Amino acid sequence: MKQEKINEIMARVKAFPGMPDTSAKLLKMLKDSETSAAEIEDVLRYDPGLTANILKLTNSAYFGIPSKVSSVKQAVVLLGWKRLLQLVMTMCMSTVMKKPIPGYDLPHGELWRHSVAVSVAAELVVKELKIPNVDEVFTAALLHDVGKLVMGEFVRDDLQQIEEMVAKGIAFEVAEFIVLGTDHAHIGARILEKWAFPEDLINAVGRHHDPETCENRCTFSDIVHIANILGMMISHGGSGNGVETALSNTVTERLDFRISNLEYLAEQTLTGVNKLSDTLLVK
Ligand SMILES: [Fe+2]
Ligand SMILES: [Fe+2]
Structure with a gap:
């Protein structure tokens, strides 16, 4: 019975839409340190809507650039190309991830919003832990809950069983695993x-x-784990209802992360998300 359900879920993964075309190209470029502003412009040229959104985002309070940026070239100079590619990636993914x-229980x-918060x-x-060479972790953070797009309806169908477990103190994702496999x-x-x-x-x-x-190459997963906790701490404007307890000791030890930093980083996350909200979080 459970295997049947897993098969059904996997069939849904198979049918899940491909990555937006522009994102695929940009992900390749993000890995290549030789990527030039002209190459980025070439990819964006065919997507004027995306270009407009990138410029809007570059001009948002989040980056605090005093003068108005009006071209992709200018944005590359001011933000650096890696940062710019991250923005483009974000815009590409927003269409996939805005659905209710x-x-x-996630409305439209x-x-x-949670994904943006976790990437911030x-x-x-x-920055806090001064970890080098992890630019792509931003994309992993942005997409960490993408599986919910497939799992949503399966969770809904078995919600009562899952909620009964949660009421007994079992974490939601553990209950999800027990019920759905x-x-x-x-x-x-x-x-x-x-x-x-x-792979990372x-x-x-x-x-x-x-x-x-x-067990190895854990830096990306460790960062996303902490970032997800921070994202949960600021969700629904609440103080997080003790989500800090979900923080893995293995991760804090591996990254030498101090739990006392959580509160301060959550505040910074909220400030960052608010600065992005005009451009990124409006429909
Ligand atoms: Fe999650
Ligand atoms: Fe999450």
């Missing part, structure tokens, strides 16, 4: 696999709730 998600735009938080964690983190990893994402990103998405299962 049944089962997880809520998953997107991931950047703050990287898989969870949104693992399914998210399968989606990234289908999209031919790099697949690993980070797949293990964001159980990072202690990671």
